[in-house]
Amino acid sequence: MLARAWGAVLSGVDAIPVRVEVDIGSGLPAFSIVGLPDSTIQEARDRVRGALTNSGEQYPMVRITANLAPSDLRKQGAGLDLVLALGIAVANEQAPPDGLTGRLFCGELGLAGDVRPVRGALQAAEAARSAGLKEIVCAPSNAREAALAGLPVLPVATLKDALDVVRDRVRLAPVVEDAEALLHTTVYSGPDLAQIRDQDHAKRAFEIAAAGGHNILLSGPPGSGKTLLARALPGILPPMTLTEALEVTRIHSAAGLLFPGESLIRTRPFRAPHHGTSASGMVGGGSGFTKPGEITLAHRGVLMMDEFPEFPRSVLESLRQPLEDGFVTVTRSRETKSYPARFMLVAAMNPCPCGHAGTERPCRCPPRTLEIYRQRLSGPLLDRIDMHVPVGRVETKRLLSETDGTRSAVVRERVERARTFGRGRHDTLGVTCNAEIPLGKLIELCALDEATAPILTRAANRYGLSARTVHRVLRLARTIADLDGAESISKAHLHESLTYRVVTKDADL
Ligand SMILES: Nc1ncnc2c1ncn2[C@@H]1O[C@H](COP(=O)(O)OP(=O)(O)OP(=O)(O)O)[C@@H](O)[C@H]1O
Ligand SMILES: [Mg+2]
Known part of the structure; x- marks a missing residue:
């Protein structure tokens, strides 16, 4: 007999629904899987046999063929184990075919018949919804995550539980999740801006960066608070929208970084890879x-x-392509994949290897070392960073004083107000912040009046600014105007925006 059921596999960070067909025919005992399975799926044959027999089910000693459609797509992962085992049981007439209808099954099997969680359960459930299916059957620790797609989820801890569902012997209470309600329970645990003494210039820069989603490069001596400032950034960013939170959850799920039983990720990611990270890790x-x-x-x-x-x-x-486009394309011998990558870059560096160039302490670096250090950062890369911010040493007297700085919550409110001010502009373009304003709309949305435009022209000529820098200065100026609640970019907004790219005094330009 032939059994048909739905499963799903991951491809990059997306899930692809897979139609699984299992046929039982006469012939010598064998189990073959066709439809471009990788080695993990080939190994499913042994897991499925072990799980079925250890669950007290019969494993048919005949010729079993499983076909995974679409057959031209390479498939990987152990997420098809459960659906293959159920397919065999139905094809062997141990369970009714109706039990497979309208459902998507995802789960890895242990030899004892236990159902284990898979990566990408959320996107698998979303794929099921798009395919018009009605229910998801998966491991209990995947259930809350899968339920974010809006379909009822039946959690099964063992293959036996799953067979009971297919045989309609039990009615499980479906798991449902209210993603919108979850979003309002965000907690932030990083440092507060108020704990950071002085550094008003850098704090202002972070406020602007947060309001417009701009990239920032901090340069200063060791122990001046660069890492501390960067860690405080998520605390002044606006909370994620539901769409953003789902995007982030999908990515973390595909990477296997969700905790068992976790559902929606509500806090913005903060990643701080070590400089030993390889290019593919990056x-x-x-x-x-x-x-x-x-x-x-x-x-x-x-x-x-x-x-x-x-x-x-x-x-x-x-980093050059993703910083520009908001996604990265990775090509390997067999395939090409695109991954979303719209992040705020916060880079931090010392001014020189000893860390004291430009400070009151003498720099001990030989000129050649200094040159090599600075050459590591190419012009095109620096060009893509909107804000270059020097961070100075904090006076010890200030470090020992009571805190009097503005709290992150207050700054976040200002950031949110600025984003709300620009929302009409962003919504029509389908972007989320000023840093994403596309070139085609830049001149219209970041227009300068007759008195202001010559300042930018003079600055560009004097400092040899590239076309990209000029455009980035405009976007930054638009964000500064948004923080001010101003419809048009004034001279002061433009001047401030230029100070993050060139060393200039107002009178210069
Ligand atoms: N502005 C500040 N206010 C309060 N504490 C500070 C400040 N700057 C530095 N510190 C203290 O110094 C420690 C080190 O700061 P941080 O790691 O941010 O320095 P850094 O600039 O990143 O140094 P490095 O260049 O060595 O990486 C902090 O954990 C904090 O204790
Ligand atoms: Mg540091």
Whole structure:
């Protein structure tokens, strides 16, 4: 007999619904799986046999063929174990075919018949919804995550439980999740801006960066608070929308980074990869080719690159495309995948290897060392960072004083107000912040009046600013105007925006 059921496999960070057909025919005992399965799916044959026999079910000693459609798509992962085992039981007439109808099954099997969680349960459930299915059957620790797709989820801890569902012997209470309600229970646990003494210039820069989603490079001596400032950034960013939270959850689920039983990720990601991270760890790929990289894990959040010049050149250069486009394309011998990567880059560096160039302490670096250090950061990469912010040493007297700084919650309110001010502009373009305003709309949305435009022209000519820098200065100026609640960009807004790219005094321009 032939059995048909739905499963799903991951492809990058997306799930692809798979039609699983299991046929039992006469012939010598064998179990073959066709439809471009990888080695993990081939190994399912042994897990499925063990799980069926150890659950007290019969494993048919005949010729079993499983076909995975669409057959031209390479499939990987152990998530099809459950559906294959159920397919065999139905094809062998141990369970009725109706029990498979309208449901998507996802789960890995242990030899004892236990159903284990899979990566990408949320996107598998979303794929089921798009395919018009009615229910998801998966491991209990995947249930809350899968329920975010809006379909009822039946949690099964063992293959026996799953067979009971298919045989209609039990009615499980479906797990449902209210994603919108979850979103309002966000907690933030990082440092508060009020704990950071002085550094008003850097704090202002962070407020602007948060309001417009701009990239930022901090440069200053050791122990001046660069890492501390970067860690405080998520606390002043607006909470994620439901769409953003679902995007982030999908990515973390595909990477296997959700805790068992976790559902919606509500806090913006903060990733701080070490400078020893490889290029594939950074942008994604690797031999298995399914893992998203750090820049994708930082999607909709912050990518902190501490000790920026210490990252290998290949890693730094691999950031150029994603910083511009908001996604990364990784090509390996067999396939090409695109991963989302819209993150805020916070880079931090010392001014020189000893860390004291430009400070009151003498710099001990030989000129050649200094030159090599600075050359590590290419012009095109620096060009993509909107704000270059020097961070100075804090006076000890101030470190010992009571805190009097503005709290993160107050700054976040200002940031949210600025984003609300620009919302009409963003919504029509389908973007979330000023840093994402596309080139085609830039001149219209970041228009300068007759008195202001010549300032930018003079600055560009004097400092040799690239076209990209000019455009980034405009977006930044638009954000500063938004924080001010101003419809048009004034001279003061433009001047402030220029100070993050060139060393200038108002009177200069
Ligand atoms: N502005 C500040 N206010 C309060 N504490 C500070 C400040 N700056 C530095 N500190 C203290 O110094 C410690 C080190 O700061 P942080 O790690 O941010 O320095 P850094 O600039 O990143 O240094 P490095 O260049 O060595 O990485 C902090 O954990 C904190 O205790
Ligand atoms: Mg640091």
